[in-house]
Amino acid sequence: xxxxxxxxxxxxxxxxxxxxxxxxxxxxxxxxxxxxxxxxxxxxxxxxxxxxxxxxxxxxxxxxxxxxxxxxxxxxxxxxxxxxxxxxxxxxxxxxxxxxxxxxxxxxxxxxxxxxxxxxxxxxxxxxxxxxxxxxxxxxxxxxxxxxxxxxxxxxxxxxxxxxxxxxxxxxxxxxxxxxxxxxxxxxxxxxxxxxxxxxxxxxxxxxxxxxxxxxxxxxxxxxxxxxxxxxxxxxxxxxxxxxxxxxxxxxxxxxxxxxxxxxxxxxxxxxxxxxxxxxxxxxxxxxxxxxxxxxxxxxxxxxxxxxxxxxxxxxxxxxxxxxxxx
Numbered sequence: 001x002x003x004x005x006x007x008x009x010x011x012x013x014x015x016x017x018x019x020x021x022x023x024x025x026x027x028x029x030x031x032x033x034x035x036x037x038x039x040x041x042x043x044x045x046x047x048x049x050x051x052x053x054x055x056x057x058x059x060x061x062x063x064x065x066x067x068x069x070x071x072x073x074x075x076x077x078x079x080x081x082x083x084x085x086x087x088x089x090x091x092x093x094x095x096x097x098x099x100x101x102x103x104x105x106x107x108x109x110x111x112x113x114x115x116x117x118x119x120x121x122x123x124x125x126x127x128x129x130x131x132x133x134x135x136x137x138x139x140x141x142x143x144x145x146x147x148x149x150x151x152x153x154x155x156x157x158x159x160x161x162x163x164x165x166x167x168x169x170x171x172x173x174x175x176x177x178x179x180x181x182x183x184x185x186x187x188x189x190x191x192x193x194x195x196x197x198x199x200x201x202x203x204x205x206x207x208x209x210x211x212x213x214x215x216x217x218x219x220x221x222x223x224x225x226x227x228x229x230x231x232x233x234x235x236x237x238x239x240x241x242x243x244x245x246x247x248x249x250x251x252x253x254x255x256x257x258x259x260x261x262x263x264x265x266x267x268x269x270x271x272x273x274x275x276x277x278x279x280x281x282x283x284x285x286x287x288x289x290x291x292x293x294x295x296x297x298x299x300x301x302x303x304x305x306x307x308x309x310x311x312x313x314x315x316x317x318x319x320x321x322x323x324x325x326x327x
Contacts, residue, residue: 010289011037013297016279017094017232018045020299026091027051029224031079031217033059034100042092043068051086053079055124055208056103078124080216082224089226095217098236099123099204101291111204113178113196119171121200121207130203134177135170139163148318149211149239150202154195158184174200201237211239211321218247219310222271225302231272235296241278242316248275248300250314271307272300 014037018024024045030038033054042050053075054060060074075085079095103109103123110120110130119131133145139159146155161184162171171177181199182192205211221231231248235241253270276299281292312322 011041012096012234012289012292012295013279013281013285014038014041015282015285016297017230017299018042020232021092021230028092028094029053029079029082029086029090029221030094031082031221032094032096032100033062033074034096035059035102036062036064038094038096039072040064042094043071047071047091049073051075051090053077053082053085055079056100057125059100059102078213078217080213080220082217083220086224088224090224090229091226092230092232093221093225094232094234095214095221096234097210097214097240107174110174111200113174113181113200116173116175119174119177121204123208128207130207131170131172133203133206134162135166144320145206146199146202148202148320149205150198151238152195152198152202154185158195158199205239206320209321211243211317214240214243215247215310215312215315215317215321218244219307222251222302223307227302227304229302231300231302233298235298236294239318241296241298244298245278246315247310248272248298250310252300268308269305270303271305273303275300 018041024042024047026047027049028042028047028051030042030050030052033039033052036052039050039052049071051073055076055078057076060076062074065072065074077085082093099111104111107115107117110117119129119134121130122128134142137145142159142162143155146152146158152158158181161180162177165171165180171180177199178196181196185191185195218233225231233244235244250268251271252273252275253268276297279297279299281289281295286293
């Protein structure tokens with residue numbers, strides 16, 4: 001994703017992250033390397049070393065990285081496994097969640113409903129593809145995926161349309177699926193593109209176990225951060241942000257509130273402190289980088305309380321993701 005000659009990727013909300021740790025030093029983990037924007041920013045700001053992790057093998061083809069020498073260490077794995085990959089403690093962990101713009105921009109990866117390509121969506125280029133899910137999962141199962149991972153109100157109608165269409169032959173391309181979704185909601189003016197986006201998001205999350213990986217990754221970050229180390233997580237939709245918000249509420253010594261009128265209650269010894277609220281992009285960043293418009297950044301600092309076991313049920317995971325955790 002970061003091949004030589006490609007324009008440098010501008011990382012979302014990097015300014016507030018760097019401001020929180022200025023001056024930058026020590027060892028950092030970039031758990032979602034992608035096009036390398038965060039990694040470069042930390043190295044250029046003075047980090048002694050960055051350990052960059054990505055499950056996508058294409059992301060690690062980073063010809064630009066050579067000048068950084070042994071200050072940069074690339075690992076082809078999932079960030080959820082970072083506690084087993086990194087010799088801690090480290091000074092910071094950053095996670096930029098969701099699909100990379102580099103993946104979206106390549107039709108052959110199958111992430112976009114706006115360009116034709118294989119119905120793939122696998123970040124790691126291995127395992128079950130979106131085509132397998134679309135062509136084999138039951139109508140009820142498809143509706144659950146679309147509703148729980150895409151928060152799509154028309155989930156049942158779309159699932160029914162998919163099952164009807166695949167009876168005539170397997171669905172293999174992104175535009176085939178996009179057209180089915182469009183026809184299903186065409187009576188709703190202006191809704192098709194939003195419904196397509198939510199449906200593709202849902203399938204992508206299911207294919208890559210994104211929410212389960214996030215829950216595990218947050219626990220792994222807790223395990224490897226030194227006291228005072230910074231956790232920075234950038235989310236792009238409500239499912240991700242809810243998990244991060246509840247994790248930090250729980251691990252900072254509070255149970256998340258059930259609603260706006262019921263305050264959080266003491267839950268455990270605080271393993272994180274200085275927990276920020278959701279930080280959005282500045283007006284300038286939103287104008288210059290449209291991808292940042294839906295982004296939210298949450299920051300927290302690790303305390304000296306040892307890492308502990310987390311009950312995932314309090315994180316607000318959709319039922320499908322919670323089942324996948326096996327806890």
